[in-house]
Amino acid sequence: MTEPRVLRVAEVIEETADAHTIVFDADLDYAPGQFLTLRVPSDQCGSVARCYSMSSSPHESGKPRVTVKRTADGYASNWVCDNLRAGSTVEVLPPSGIFTPKSLDADLLLFAGGSGITPVRSILRSALAAGSGRIVLFYANRGETSVIFADDLRVLAAAHPGRLTVVHWLESVQGLPTVAQLTEFARSFAEFDAFTCGPAPFMKAVTEALKSLGFPRDRRHLERFASLGANPFELVAPAADPDAGTAVVELELDGTRHRLDWPVNTKLLDLLLDKGLAAPYSCREGACSACAYRLVSGEVKLLNNEVLDKDDLDEGIRLACQSLPVSEKVEISYE
Structure with missing residues (x-):
């Protein structure tokens, strides 16, 4: 059975006013775009479990990290941002998830909305470090101050002008992106592999756009999370019934x-x-x-x-x- 482990926090980086990156002093075996499940203590029920995407790349030398954005009523995200500091420890399950490219040499069309940039950044940096294909990122946010990794994306685009294109979409300036606008944007990249992460309405609009352009299912990848009701750190599998068929x-x-x-x-x-x-x-x-x-x-x-x-x-x-x-x-x- 896969066992949880305890990781020590090496550093906490404030990316925006409501998004923090937790850097771990540990070695992790993970694939680009995967996530960690963290055990967050709770006075009411002992602990809760939440999934947060890796924002680092396993193909670079830096320490593994996840990036957590506060949500208005999110107990776990607020606890992480308020309490984790260098030297803190947190219990995690091994990296998981299938939101990862089969080949880093493929041409990639990446769509991110808000904190959906987290696994997308992991994929993007991995493809730049260990792949050879072109990468196009469409990144939607409410406003300029909410853009996570803004400086990092600017530096990467300047360092890889022939491979990486970053397009920012701000709701405060352009409104919400429509299916028609997303379709027109993606039209020139119809042979790329598409990866999408963000709020449900955003992912739905991107999916409709990609379907209208004929993207086959094996080149359309979505990352979805739902709040966990049960706690995988505390669940015990029931014994099999020997009399069952x-x-x-x-x-x-x-x-x-x-x-x-x-x-x-x-x-x-x-x-x-x-x-x-x-x-x-x-x-x-x-x-x-x-x-x-x-x-x-x-x-x-x-x-x-x-x-x-x-x-x-x-x-x-x-x-x-x-x-x-x-x-x-x-x-x-x-x-």
Whole structure:
């Protein structure tokens, strides 16, 4: 089973009035665009868990970091910004998520809205450091003072004029970007791989624009988060019922092929962790995409799903933490 670890904070950087970057004095194995799940103490319930995207690049020499923006009623984000300092410690789950390019050499069309720039910056800096393709960033914010990483993006664009184009869109000047405006912007980059992170209405508008231009599903990537109700640091998987019926699941994980009996009332993730397999996960309640896999054959039932849309489901993407077997045999892939 994947175990949490305690990280020491090396530095806290105030990016804007309401966004702080937490720099960790640690080595982390992560991919561009992934996130960390932090355990935040609470007087009412002991602790809560929240997911925050990595804003650093694993292909650069700097320390790993996440960037957290305050939300008006966000207990965890406000606690992080108010309390974490150099020398603080915080418990985290291993980096997770599938919002990451298959190849850093691909041409990338990046859309970020507000704090959605966090995983996008990780992808952007990684592609510049270790890739060879062109990168175009469309970054929308309410106003100039809310632009996270403004200086960093300016320096990067000046240092890579042939590869990186940064376009800022300010609601205070231009209003909210419409589907028609986003479509016209993306038209020249219809062969790029698109990655989008930001508020739900922004991502919906970008998705509609990309669909209208014929972007196939495998070149449209979205990062979605929902507030976690349960706490993955405290959840204990229920024991399997020995009297329940069983299916068979076949899968490949970390290069090894497995064939397992799968009790029909046991969630797939619980089964894999119980068998000692290092299956990816974070929230364990269908509110993030960390445990996503592809259904190759057979049928499963999702108990809860807050992140996969119809396109994802049509492509066979499912959530291991919410999957129960329906057919007698199921084949899945984590590739």
